[in-house]
Amino acid sequence: MAEASFAQTFLTTLEARPVKLPADYAEDPKNFPARQPYILARMPKPMSKPTRLAPGQERSIKVTLKSLRNPPLNIKLASLPPSTSLLDIKGQVTAQTRIPTDKLKILHNKKPVPDSKVLKDILGESDTAVEFSVMVLGGAAAIPPEEEAAPAAARSSGSSELETDAFWADLKGFLSQRLKDDGEAEQLSSLFRSSWQSSKSKP
Secondary structure, X not given: OHHHHHHHHHHHHHHHOOOOOOOOOOOOHHHOOOOOOOOOOOOOOOOOOOXXXXXXXXXXXXXXXXXXXXXXXXXXXXXXXXXXXXXXXXXXXXXXXXXXXXXXXXXXXOEEOOOOOEHXXXXXXXXXXXXXXXXXXXXXXXOOOHHHOOOHHHOOOHHHHHOOHHHHHHHHHHHHHHHOOHHHHHHHHHXXXXXXXXXXXXX
């Protein structure tokens, strides 16, 4: 009777103590409570697969330029490399519309884009098309008449080209593209023009 009482007291003491599990103990998976799987929500727009290009091949960009104001424009330029600058795009618009380059302002997402930017600075890694808005400073009045546009064969020499404002505007755009600084390009183009004018005035 004394042994039974001792055993009962000993077992009661053991039940009051916390259970210690060995380091190699593993719970039976069958005893785990059932859980519902967690599923991610579907994306509103499926991700586009990256285009694989051959070595040395560069993707082409389709550029659309629109202007809802006067004059209305809807120009599409296809197969442009990502390294094409906004100044080059302005030159192509000028070739099609006769609008001077310095009268054109290109906007992307309603924000003006400087001439020194290139297409890869604006687009994503997989974008192949972009749409710009065009603002013509002065409207339709900025377009010179066709009879005023002198053909290339009628130009007598390079000195007469230096006297046009279009030449210095192109020089300023080139410097802005190379230097990535519109202020420095403006200062240098003004310095070149003033130096040329002073050398021309000397006997």
